[in-house]
Amino acid sequence: MTTKAIFYHAGCSVCVAAEQQFAKALDPQRYEIEVVHLGESKDRLAEAERYGVKSVPALVIDGQPFHINYGASVEQLR
Amino acid sequence: MTTKAIFYHAGCSVCVAAEQQFAKALDPQRYEIEVVHLGESKDRLAEAERYGVKSVPALVIDGQPFHINYGASVEQLR
Numbered sequence: 808m809t810t811k812a813i814f815y816h817a818g819c820s821v822c823v824a825a826e827q828q829f830a831k832a833l834d835p836q837r838y839e840i841e842v843v844h845l846g847e848s849k850d851r852l853a854e855a856e857r858y859g860v861k862s863v864p865a866l867v868i869d870g871q872p873f874h875i876n877y878g879a880s881v882e883q884l885r
Numbered sequence: 886m887t888t889k890a891i892f893y894h895a896g897c898s899v900c901v902a903a904e905q906q907f908a909k910a911l912d913p914q915r916y917e918i919e920v921v922h923l924g925e926s927k928d929r930l931a932e933a934e935r936y937g938v939k940s941v942p943a944l945v946i947d948g949q950p951f952h953i954n955y956g957a958s959v960e961q962l963r
Binding site for chain 1: 890902903906907910911912913914915916944946947949951952953954955
């Protein structure tokens with residue numbers, strides 16, 4: 808049984824570093840990770856905001872948002 | 886062969902949530918996680934700053950700092 812984790816990013820260097828060293832560090836036996844590029848998938852912006860995502864990169868685990876460092880605000884991606 | 890990861894926190898609610906859902910989500914087969922309470926272990930403050938940690942909670946993976954949400958600045962812990 809895996810928990811859903813969504814990694815939201817915007818392709819920036821801060822995001823890529825976080826994805827490489829962070830999202831991929833999660834235990835694959837427990838977490839199913841989806842990577843969403845909000846700059847390309849603008850139709851996912853509203854969903855990210857509903858989870859409380861304010862900036863990218865961010866990881867939503869079990870519906871709870873965790874902001875990792877700071878790449879860009881979600882507002883800047885519209 | 887595991888990579889060293891250090892989770893710095895200060896016991897705040899933001900930190901505890903991050904520890905429960907984030908630090909513990911890392912793959913234990915690849916990461917050896919040490920949890921350091923900087924409010925209690927002030928002798929570790931300089932080390933955290935050398936890694937570039939500016940606020941807690943933060944996770945240092947392979948020497949690189951990732952700040953997760955925002956609990957308190959390291960300066961406030963002195």
